[in-house]
Structure formats: structure tokens, C-alpha cells
Amino acid sequence: MNQEQLTYFKNILENWLHELLHHADDSVGGLLVSESSMPDMLDRATFEAAHDFKLRILDRESILINKIRQSLTDIENGEYGICQICGGDISIERLKARPVAHQCIKCKTRMEAKERLTGT
Numbered sequence: 001m002n003q004e005q006l007t008y009f010k011n012i013l014e015n016w017l018h019e020l021l022h023h024a025d026d027s028v029g030g031l032l033v034s035e036s037s038m039p040d041m042l043d044r045a046t047f048e049a050a051h052d053f054k055l056r057i058l059d060r061e062s063i064l065i066n067k068i069r070q071s072l073t074d075i076e077n078g079e080y081g082i083c084q085i086c087g088g089d090i091s092i093e094r095l096k097a098r099p100v101a102h103q104c105i106k107c108k109t110r111m112e113a114k115e116r117l118t119g120t
């Protein structure tokens with residue numbers, strides 16, 4: 001991958017990370033406010049379900065945030081766009097669709113086929 005392409009993906013990843021971090025701040029802030037100002041008569045179960053749901057979203061976001069950070073580190077180390085499994089190049093088209101991809105399409109497809117077979 002050339003320098004121009006690396007800069008292109010670095011920009012995408014940094015903007016994405018910024019958006020996610022900003023959004024996560026909002027969610028956590030909203031969570032704290034709704035918790036402290038919750039009226040006593042509010043259905044506790046309903047509140048807890050909403051709380052769990054928010055935490056699950058935050059959880060999923062933090063996994064994505066870690067993946068983005070990993071990709072940015074890869075760019076720094078010159079390892080971005082290289083498949084973790086076979087060491088081959090991940091195609092630009094694939095990275096454009098999924099900038100945090102760490103496997104080439106061949107390895108990813110093989111992995112998913114295996115997951116389907118073993119049911120994990």
C-alpha cells in the first residue's frame with residue numbers, strides 16, 4: 001500500500017474513532033443523568049432493561065474502538081492491510097468496505113465456513 005492510501009485510511013479511522021468516542025461520552029453522560037434523576041415510581045424493571053441495553057451498545061462500541069486503535073497502530077508500524085493469518089495483502093476494496101479488517105477475504109471466508117461447521 002502506498003503512502004497516499006495509508007493516509008487515506010488513517011483519516012477514515014481517526015474520524016471514525018473520534019465520532020465513536022464522542023458518542024460514547026454522550027451515552028455515558030445520559031446514563032448517569034437518567035440514573036440520578038430517576039423518579040421513584042418508575043418501573044425498576046423497565047429502567048434496568050434500558051440500562052442493560054445501553055451498556056450492551058457501549059460494549060459493542062468499545063470492541064470497535066479497540067479494533068480501530070489496533071488498525072491505527074498497524075498503520076504506524078507499516079502492518080496495515082496485511083492479513084494476520086496468511087500474511088498476504090488485504091485488498092483495497094475490502095479495506096474501503098471494512099477499514100478495520102485484519103484478515104484477507106480468503107482467510108475470512110475460510111474462518112466463517114469453519115465457524116458455521118463447528119457452530120461456534
Ligand SMILES: [Zn+2]
Nearest residue numbers: 083086104107
Ligand atoms: Zn489471509
